[in-house]
Amino acid sequence: MAEAATELLTTADGRPLKAALAAAQSRAKRRAFLLVLPLLLFVLLTFLVPIGYMLKRSVEHDGFSSSAPALDAWFTENPGFDPANPPEEAYAALVSDLARMQVEKTTGMAGTRINYTVPGTISLFKQGAREAKDLVAPFKESLLALDPEWGKPALWRGMSAASSPYTAEFYQVASDRKLTDDGWARGGDKDRIYLYLFFKTFLISGLITVICLLIAFPVSHLLATLPMAKSSLLMILVLLPFWTSLLVRTTSWIALLQEQGIVNDLLVGIGLISEDGRLTMMYNMTGTIVAMTHVLLPFMILPLYSVMRVIPPSYARAARSLGATSWTTFRRVYLPQTLPGIAAGSLLVFILAVGYYITPALVGGADGQLISNLISFHMSKSNWSLAAAIAGMLLVAILLLYWLYDRLIGIDRLKLG
Amino acid sequence: MKKTLILTTALVSLGFAANADVTVMSWGGAYGAAQTEAHVKPWAAATGNAAVMVDADNPAQPIKAMVEAGNVTVDVASLEYADAVRLCDEGVLEPIDAAMLTPAPDGTPAIDDFFPGAVTECGVSTDTWANVYAYDTTKFPEGAAPTTAADFFDLAKFPGKRGLRKGAKAVLEFALMADGVAPADVYATLDTPEGVDRAFAKLDTIKADVVWWEAGAQAPQLLADGEVVMTTAYNGRIFGAAIEEGKPFQIVWDGQLYENELYVVPKGAPNKDLAMDFIKFATSTEGLRAQASHISYGPPRKSANAEKLMYKDGKTEMGPHLPTSPENMTNSLLTSSDFWVDHDSELNERFQAWLSQ
Numbered sequence: 001m002a003e004a005a006t007e008l009l010t011t012a013d014g015r016p017l018k019a020a021l022a023a024a025q026s027r028a029k030r031r032a033f034l035l036v037l038p039l040l041l042f043v044l045l046t047f048l049v050p051i052g053y054m055l056k057r058s059v060e061h062d063g064f065s066s067s068a069p070a071l072d073a074w075f076t077e078n079p080g081f082d083p084a085n086p087p088e089e090a091y092a093a094l095v096s097d098l099a100r101m102q103v104e105k106t107t108g109m110a111g112t113r114i115n116y117t118v119p120g121t122i123s124l125f126k127q128g129a130r131e132a133k134d135l136v137a138p139f140k141e142s143l144l145a146l147d148p149e150w151g152k153p154a155l156w157r158g159m160s161a162a163s164s165p166y167t168a169e170f171y172q173v174a175s176d177r178k179l180t181d182d183g184w185a186r187g188g189d190k191d192r193i194y195l196y197l198f199f200k201t202f203l204i205s206g207l208i209t210v211i212c213l214l215i216a217f218p219v220s221h222l223l224a225t226l227p228m229a230k231s232s233l234l235m236i237l238v239l240l241p242f243w244t245s246l247l248v249r250t251t252s253w254i255a256l257l258q259e260q261g262i263v264n265d266l267l268v269g270i271g272l273i274s275e276d277g278r279l280t281m282m283y284n285m286t287g288t289i290v291a292m293t294h295v296l297l298p299f300m301i302l303p304l305y306s307v308m309r310v311i312p313p314s315y316a317r318a319a320r321s322l323g324a325t326s327w328t329t330f331r332r333v334y335l336p337q338t339l340p341g342i343a344a345g346s347l348l349v350f351i352l353a354v355g356y357y358i359t360p361a362l363v364g365g366a367d368g369q370l371i372s373n374l375i376s377f378h379m380s381k382s383n384w385s386l387a388a389a390i391a392g393m394l395l396v397a398i399l400l401l402y403w404l405y406d407r408l409i410g411i412d413r414l415k416l417g
Numbered sequence: 418m419k420k421t422l423i424l425t426t427a428l429v430s431l432g433f434a435a436n437a438d439v440t441v442m443s444w445g446g447a448y449g450a451a452q453t454e455a456h457v458k459p460w461a462a463a464t465g466n467a468a469v470m471v472d473a474d475n476p477a478q479p480i481k482a483m484v485e486a487g488n489v490t491v492d493v494a495s496l497e498y499a500d501a502v503r504l505c506d507e508g509v510l511e512p513i514d515a516a517m518l519t520p521a522p523d524g525t526p527a528i529d530d531f532f533p534g535a536v537t538e539c540g541v542s543t544d545t546w547a548n549v550y551a552y553d554t555t556k557f558p559e560g561a562a563p564t565t566a567a568d569f570f571d572l573a574k575f576p577g578k579r580g581l582r583k584g585a586k587a588v589l590e591f592a593l594m595a596d597g598v599a600p601a602d603v604y605a606t607l608d609t610p611e612g613v614d615r616a617f618a619k620l621d622t623i624k625a626d627v628v629w630w631e632a633g634a635q636a637p638q639l640l641a642d643g644e645v646v647m648t649t650a651y652n653g654r655i656f657g658a659a660i661e662e663g664k665p666f667q668i669v670w671d672g673q674l675y676e677n678e679l680y681v682v683p684k685g686a687p688n689k690d691l692a693m694d695f696i697k698f699a700t701s702t703e704g705l706r707a708q709a710s711h712i713s714y715g716p717p718r719k720s721a722n723a724e725k726l727m728y729k730d731g732k733t734e735m736g737p738h739l740p741t742s743p744e745n746m747t748n749s750l751l752t753s754s755d756f757w758v759d760h761d762s763e764l765n766e767r768f769q770a771w772l773s774q
Contacts, residue, residue, distance in 0.1 A: 109506075122758045123755050190767055190770055197769075260643040374769065377765060
């Protein structure tokens, strides 16, 4: 009997049963995989590839390295050179590269790359490239006679770093650091902006998330508990602005809240404030928070509503009948059951708020700027690498928050609808 | 059925390709329409070639992408000055021979007839627009109205909020000119740390009363809503609001910055020779005047500003509204793209930091 048990089971055509089963299952698996393949490709092409490309952009820029081969070679051979006093061979390499840039029309590209860390370089390069073929040895003297800026240690530090296409310099700039004659250092008080804006962006996004939650919670509860007919009507009121263009909603808030706007007119009309005492609620932080809260509110209401709708009212009734006060019932019974909805809504609103751009641009005024407005500025000035570095830092911060969220609350408790 | 479909598609696309000889890419809107009416249609009628106008948000981006991909479908594009210079430096544009341009009616060579800076290595200017400031005439009666750049910063004499574009470019130069710096010295001043401090110090005097705008359409809107009593704006926007919509806006032609807009030919344009002929036609004295009769951006040639020019409505004289009219240019400054390519990032960081203080 023992022998029979170890004997392999086979199918009718003699193949081992195990192998036949595995083959049949792998076919089914392949088919299933083919079904999700379009989605996988879509995610890959529209999401992962662009993000990867962006991150690559933030550490890669070959504008200088590809157009200055002689200087690249020199920097490779002399990694420990003194930026304050580069030797004649370095200047000779620079002049030959400048002459080459003029012929190949790469001056703008090379100058732009150096200009990212040493402002004022593009015109320096253009002038140098125009004159390069007429310069004679010793090149150090003739180039410095053309413009003493060529001897700046910061410029040589910048060129040395840019002679490799890979660099962390954009992250330095995005952390408010500046390339000086003595190397990278913290920027002056008048120039530091990025870290402050990061901090402010997260603070404002957090505030907007909390306000959204405070407003959305009672609304969602009402939506979830009202009879169907009434709640559908209310739901339309929630969704209608959701379907309206973002720009229309933002400009409506301008019409409402500006100094000569409807709310101020009303307050002056009923005598609450005087004509001179009109409130400034637009083109500042208040305007940004109000408009963004409104725009993002549906993203909080919808997940909350979907969670609240399926909480059986009998739980609360049971708690009350067992002697709990209404506050205890809410705190111990109802609120914990809505947590997945709160978590999902808050995550959605916060992440959307962190990347918000057009609303702060239109209603933000002087102090309502967020980090995305600077990303957009650098995009429009075709400094894509710096924009990518700022965006990369934003991405890392979000991923960090996501990780924290997963550790504290657990991502499996998320309920998006 | 399938064969017929393929055949007709091929024929249609063939016919299409043969018809659309020259493709011009511009900014759309009122601006693109003006160039269609003033340049594209008359050129097609005069030469018998077909020409089409296509729109882009900013033609510089698609042009660069096309040349890099080696698939250029545009023959002529309208670019901002800074982009035209940058793309020319990057080798994306064809050089244009200034000698081939149409001379002035009196025979003056084109290069002497164009304003300084209007013809570059790769581009020929079609119009000049300006960053001006305008005020609401109902707020300031005749005789007590602002007339100089300094008045914009005079809160005692002209109380009320100001609108300014949220960005360093044009704002810093304007502040320096209002502070008494002669236009010729503005960029030299701004190139020094003390000069930058001086510009920000001037802006400090009105900082608490400024409403910052970002999109071009916001400026006339702020003025119309009474949110501000005066604001900087693109002159075409104020013209549109004042002439087309009858708003009580008045431009102050003092301390403004002007900039050129150029036609360029991307490298590898499918019809390069026709494109050059189109540019020659469009940037002639008459071609430039035709465009300026549709939109209040000035023709950048002396000969084109010599005679009276009427708006397309037939009753508005364009002269007082154009940035290129001699009486409007007494204290004005050509924006230096060289300065801004060098210092845009640096000064914008300082500007944003200043805003948030």
